[in-house]
Amino acid sequence: xxxxxxxxxxxxxxxxxxxxxxxxxxxxxxxxxxxxxxxxxxxxxxxxxxxxxxxxxxxxxxxxxxxxxxxxxxxxxxxxxxxxxxxxxxxxxxxxxxxxxxxxxxxxxxxxxxxxxxxxxxxxxxxxxxxxxxxxxxxxxxxxxx
Numbered sequence: 001x002x003x004x005x006x007x008x009x010x011x012x013x014x015x016x017x018x019x020x021x022x023x024x025x026x027x028x029x030x031x032x033x034x035x036x037x038x039x040x041x042x043x044x045x046x047x048x049x050x051x052x053x054x055x056x057x058x059x060x061x062x063x064x065x066x067x068x069x070x071x072x073x074x075x076x077x078x079x080x081x082x083x084x085x086x087x088x089x090x091x092x093x094x095x096x097x098x099x100x101x102x103x104x105x106x107x108x109x110x111x112x113x114x115x116x117x118x119x120x121x122x123x124x125x126x127x128x129x130x131x132x133x134x135x136x137x138x139x140x141x142x143x144x145x146x
Contacts, residue, residue, distance in 0.1 A: 104138055
């Protein structure tokens, strides 16, 4: 196979990888590079295709899991609302889901507060832990003393 076809295949696969960012086609671009090198050495096209398949599969199955772990292990910085989860807030208005009331202050801002369990009420002045944020409401639980 002509080396130009391998170059075209490499470019197409790299462009697809840039567009999708799925860490899938880049491994086949590595296989196409092997095919390109073999075509430059005037190796038979059947061997070029075999090298393409073998190198692509080796890269896909051996290096993709490592690459995914590396990219997914980067610590994600919590921003805005996500950073509230786990923080302590102070109840400024008793929290009662059944009565549809409750407010808590965290980071100097007043939020509507609710509990995960409708039967739980939390009195004013109690310290609570934020377990989730749903829309503009904090989902809280009473913080254990001690």
